Amino acid sequence: MQGQQSSYVLPMFAYPSGSLHMGHLRVYTISDVLARYRRMKGEHVLHPTGWDAFGLPAENAAIERGIDPAVWTQENITKMKAQLKSMNTQFDWDAEISTCSPSFYKHTQSIFLRLYQRGLAYQAEALVNYDPVDKTVLANEQVDSNGRSWRSGALVQQITLRQWFFRITAFKEALLEDLWYLSEVGEWPDRVVTQQRNWIGRSVGARIQFTLADREGQSTPVRVFTTRPDTLFGVKFITLSMTHPLVKQLAPTTPGLQEFLDRRASFAPDSKEGFELPLSAINPLSEITGTSSDMLPVFTAPYVLENYGEGAVMGVPAHDSRDLGFWKTQRKLAPVPIVVTPTNPKERHTNLHIADLPSAYTGHGALTELCGHYSGLLSEEAGARIIQDLNKKGLAEPFETWKLRDWLISRQRYWGTPIPIIHCSSCGTVSVPEKDLPVELPKLDSSIRGQTGNPLDKIDDWVNCQCPKCSGPAKRETDTMDTFVDSSWYFMRFLDSSNEVEPFSSKSTEGMGSVDLYVGGVEHAILHLLYARFIYKFLNSEGLVSNGEGYAEPFRRLIAQGMVHGKTVSDPDTGRFLLPHEIELGGDLPTIKATGKPPNVTWEKMSKSKYNGVDPSTCIEKYGADALRAHILFAAPVSEVLQWDEEKIVGIQRWFGRVHRLVNDLAASSGGLVSASSTSEVDVGNLSEADATVLLHAHCTSKTITETFSENVYSLNTAISDLIKLTNALHESGVQSLSPPTAHITITALLKMMAPVAPAFAEECWERINLCTSTEGRTAESIFSTSWPSDILSDEQEETLRSRRQAMVCAVQINGKLRFTINVRPPTTGESEDNKAKREAEIINAIRATAEGRLWLTEKNDWEKRKRVVVVRDGKVVNFVF
Numbered sequence: 001m002q003g004q005q006s007s008y009v010l011p012m013f014a015y016p017s018g019s020l021h022m023g024h025l026r027v028y029t030i031s032d033v034l035a036r037y038r039r040m041k042g043e044h045v046l047h048p049t050g051w052d053a054f055g056l057p058a059e060n061a062a063i064e065r066g067i068d069p070a071v072w073t074q075e076n077i078t079k080m081k082a083q084l085k086s087m088n089t090q091f092d093w094d095a096e097i098s099t100c101s102p103s104f105y106k107h108t109q110s111i112f113l114r115l116y117q118r119g120l121a122y123q124a125e126a127l128v129n130y131d132p133v134d135k136t137v138l139a140n141e142q143v144d145s146n147g148r149s150w151r152s153g154a155l156v157q158q159i160t161l162r163q164w165f166f167r168i169t170a171f172k173e174a175l176l177e178d179l180w181y182l183s184e185v186g187e188w189p190d191r192v193v194t195q196q197r198n199w200i201g202r203s204v205g206a207r208i209q210f211t212l213a214d215r216e217g218q219s220t221p222v223r224v225f226t227t228r229p230d231t232l233f234g235v236k237f238i239t240l241s242m243t244h245p246l247v248k249q250l251a252p253t254t255p256g257l258q259e260f261l262d263r264r265a266s267f268a269p270d271s272k273e274g275f276e277l278p279l280s281a282i283n284p285l286s287e288i289t290g291t292s293s294d295m296l297p298v299f300t301a302p303y304v305l306e307n308y309g310e311g312a313v314m315g316v317p318a319h320d321s322r323d324l325g326f327w328k329t330q331r332k333l334a335p336v337p338i339v340v341t342p343t344n345p346k347e348r349h350t351n352l353h354i355a356d357l358p359s360a361y362t363g364h365g366a367l368t369e370l371c372g373h374y375s376g377l378l379s380e381e382a383g384a385r386i387i388q389d390l391n392k393k394g395l396a397e398p399f400e401t402w403k404l405r406d407w408l409i410s411r412q413r414y415w416g417t418p419i420p421i422i423h424c425s426s427c428g429t430v431s432v433p434e435k436d437l438p439v440e441l442p443k444l445d446s447s448i449r450g451q452t453g454n455p456l457d458k459i460d461d462w463v464n465c466q467c468p469k470c471s472g473p474a475k476r477e478t479d480t481m482d483t484f485v486d487s488s489w490y491f492m493r494f495l496d497s498s499n500e501v502e503p504f505s506s507k508s509t510e511g512m513g514s515v516d517l518y519v520g521g522v523e524h525a526i527l528h529l530l531y532a533r534f535i536y537k538f539l540n541s542e543g544l545v546s547n548g549e550g551y552a553e554p555f556r557r558l559i560a561q562g563m564v565h566g567k568t569v570s571d572p573d574t575g576r577f578l579l580p581h582e583i584e585l586g587g588d589l590p591t592i593k594a595t596g597k598p599p600n601v602t603w604e605k606m607s608k609s610k611y612n613g614v615d616p617s618t619c620i621e622k623y624g625a626d627a628l629r630a631h632i633l634f635a636a637p638v639s640e641v642l643q644w645d646e647e648k649i650v651g652i653q654r655w656f657g658r659v660h661r662l663v664n665d666l667a668a669s670s671g672g673l674v675s676a677s678s679t680s681e682v683d684v685g686n687l688s689e690a691d692a693t694v695l696l697h698a699h700c701t702s703k704t705i706t707e708t709f710s711e712n713v714y715s716l717n718t719a720i721s722d723l724i725k726l727t728n729a730l731h732e733s734g735v736q737s738l739s740p741p742t743a744h745i746t747i748t749a750l751l752k753m754m755a756p757v758a759p760a761f762a763e764e765c766w767e768r769i770n771l772c773t774s775t776e777g778r779t780a781e782s783i784f785s786t787s788w789p790s791d792i793l794s795d796e797q798e799e800t801l802r803s804r805r806q807a808m809v810c811a812v813q814i815n816g817k818l819r820f821t822i823n824v825r826p827p828t829t830g831e832s833e834d835n836k837a838k839r840e841a842e843i844i845n846a847i848r849a850t851a852e853g854r855l856w857l858t859e860k861n862d863w864e865k866r867k868r869v870v871v872v873r874d875g876k877v878v879n880f881v882f
């Protein structure tokens with residue numbers, strides 16, 4: 001293996017739901033094509049897959065139907081594996097893993113314990129999203145914009161529970177900084193890098209202290225976080241989050257406040273509602289400018305997040321859009337001081353009426369004359385000075401905040417990796433000793449049927465255990481881990497999946513410490529990738545893994561593929577989705593049978609309720625896996641939405657048909673008998689026009705295809721069209737008119753280039769040609785063990801062919817007078833005398849064959865009576881003398 005380049009190509013693994021969907025088909029096609037290509041190039045490729053096998057559906061099946069989740073999952077895996085194979089994929093099945101198998105989750109538990117020992121796994125009381133139907137805690141991302149559970153659709157409640165967290169925030173700097181590596185050295189799409197950056201959300205600004213006074217004149221300092229201290233002169237109000245301590249304190253004594261707070265769950269995320277509190281605020285600027293501040297109103301409102309910054313904001317309506325929107329609903333007739341203006345303003349507003357200010361100026365600029373001695377300074381400097389001056393009085397300090405929160409990993413469910421912790425009344429929280437791993441899930445009996453809550457809580461035999469420290473009676477932790485924990489490290493397990501002892505280390509020294517090419521849906525652009533990056537960084541800090549480039553990043557290159565949308569047909573009058581049999585397809589346009597009107601046709605995410613889903617297995621049966629693979633690649637660029645249109649597969653089938661005919665013609669002709677045909681033996685200077693054209697075409701195609709498969713993966717669709725073009729070119733000349741070596745070289749190159757996309761088809765064609773070739777009936781070697789056709793011609797050969805293809809203009813003279821011109825092939829440098837003569841004859845024949853040639857050389861003059869034919873300057877001029 002030494003000297004051989006190794007590469008690790010990985011598609012995101014699937015949840016074993018029981019059947020593949022079109023999205024799977026797309027990911028696996030892309031990764032399989034790339035893996036096969038790399039293998040043909042001679043790389044040592046790891047292309048594994050497995051199963052993200054924990055999660056709610058299995059548990060729900062158990063609750064609804066009394067089936068053991070393990071059995072349910074295994075059955076689904078068996079079905080899906082068969083489907084994957086029917087797609088003609090080539091996976092390293094030896095490395096297959098399943099996150100629900102104890103031999104896998106043993107290591108998930110061991111990673112948990114490592115985190116726990118480092119203080120990076122901890123328990124804390126947390127206000128959590130609770131799904132009252134599924135009776136489980138949900139991650140924020142599992143709550144939709146209407147406050148409903150992504151799974152059950154129930155209205156999510158907020159309750160306080162003791163939960164397990166991973167301290168991902170301890171790695172926030174590295175997670176942010178290494179994005180640089182991913183976009184500059186590795187190759188991640190900009191879009192994904194930006195999403196990661198925004199999610200981590202570092203904001204640089206300041207904490208500023210305002211004084212809030214109640215009606216009795218009692219004052220309390222309140223801090224706000226701002227990224228724009230330069231706008232401090234423009235503050236018109238303060239808004240506190242609805243859980244701010246001061247708001248809680250005022251709730252019992254302020255009429256209407258508690259009612260407002262109780263409406264909390266009903267506010268839309270962009271709600272501009274607010275409640276004015278019986279408080280007023282003093283701008284700390286008065287302390288440094290010596291002027292007295294207006295008494296500013298104070299509100300509580302849902303737009304201020306409780307767990308961001310200080311849970312309090314200074315409202316600057318002129319320069320912040322949310323503040324302006326809020327202020328407009330609260331104060332209809334207030335002046336809005338403009339304190340920052342673009343540096344090159346046409347007109348300087350300073351104090352506009354709120355009604356005249358359509359939108360906030362949120363950019364940086366120069367401070368206006370409303371800003372005392374800071375007037376004229378630019379935003380950045382002004383902000384820094386204001387903070388510096390306030391800081392001297394203890395009223396402000398530079399500060400940064402991060403949006404990233406610690407990762408809540410506990411789930412009150414059965415079908416997940418058990419958290420390897422034991423609770424002892426005398427020793428507290430105790431780790432399960434490494435030697436006792438895995439903590440296996442107990443078997444569920446059918447009594448689980450119809451139950452709610454966490455089944456583990458009810459299995460006393462399992463819950464009651466011995467404390468590893470004091471041997472006293474203790475209880476197991478019954479929370480299991482979020483499935484994102486399993487997928488945060490699974491890609492490392494493939495490297496050494498049968499190693500019982502080490503989770504992954506032994507291979508990470510063989511140049512395969514991380515994934516070279518990770519292919520998956522863009523819907524995982526944020527969380528899965530962030531969690532995986534975090535765990536990899538943690539394992540790296542433990543000295544366990546390394547990517548060989550000195551960066552603790554697990555995925556060097558990311559191919560984020562777009563979704564597959566289905567053709568969705570609905571009734572324009574009622575909006576109802578229509579079934580295929582409700583549509584009349586005859587005629588130019590489809591019509592609705594019931595109404596005779598044309599339906600609305602859109603492309604949308606496939607779903608049962610829209611009748612727009614497509615079953616991969618049915619498709620494979622109908623069209624064959626290879627045609628489907630080629631169609632998937634051809635139908636859209638990798639990163640874009642693929643609009644599933646089966647009618648277009650016919651085009652691919654026709655292409656295959658043409659290739660097949662070429663192969664048959666070749667097998668039937670003498671080209672099939674050419675064995676070791678290599679272009680180095682071809683004298684390109686002496687090829688016929690047809691040979692030259694197809695050889696050059698095949699050569700150029702091999703260059704672009706190689707480039708696409710290795711670098712421009714996002715344009716895999718163009719690879720298919722390039723191959724179709726080459727096929728058409730070969731067809732146009734026809735195998736019969738090509739010399740046997742040329743036919744053999746170009747057609748086998750075409751097959752090799754098709755092989756990663758259409759493996760079975762290419763192999764079959766290959767066999768057909770090579771069985772003819774073999775003399776002693778030897779079996780043909782697989783097309784996949786042949787070499788990749790990156791360069792069909794040498795540089796010189798290419799040059800020769802190119803130059804002869806650039807046409808030269810030849811001026812035709814009759815008795816010294818220019819009569820017409822024709823295009824001829826230019827001479828090759830260093831041509832032999834023989835070839836020169838051949839070429840001159842060729843040119844003369846070409847001239848005679850034109851209409852003008854006939855006119856001047858046979859009608860107006862008698863060809864037979866010519867005196868001389870002079871070919872001047874390599875054919876730039878030809879003079880016929882009569």
Ligand code: ANZ
Nearest residue numbers: 203225226227228231304305308309311312316319320
């Ligand atoms: C005053 C101001 C003036 C602001 C201005 C912006 C523009 P990012 O960049 O996302 O970090 N903010 C602070 N804490 C908040 C909270 N808990 N909930 C909602 N909004 C909060 O945003 C920082 C800005 O978001 C802060 O800067 C603050 O508004 C607001 F012309 O302060 B700014």
Ligand code: ZN
Nearest residue numbers: 424427467470
């Ligand atoms: Zn104990």
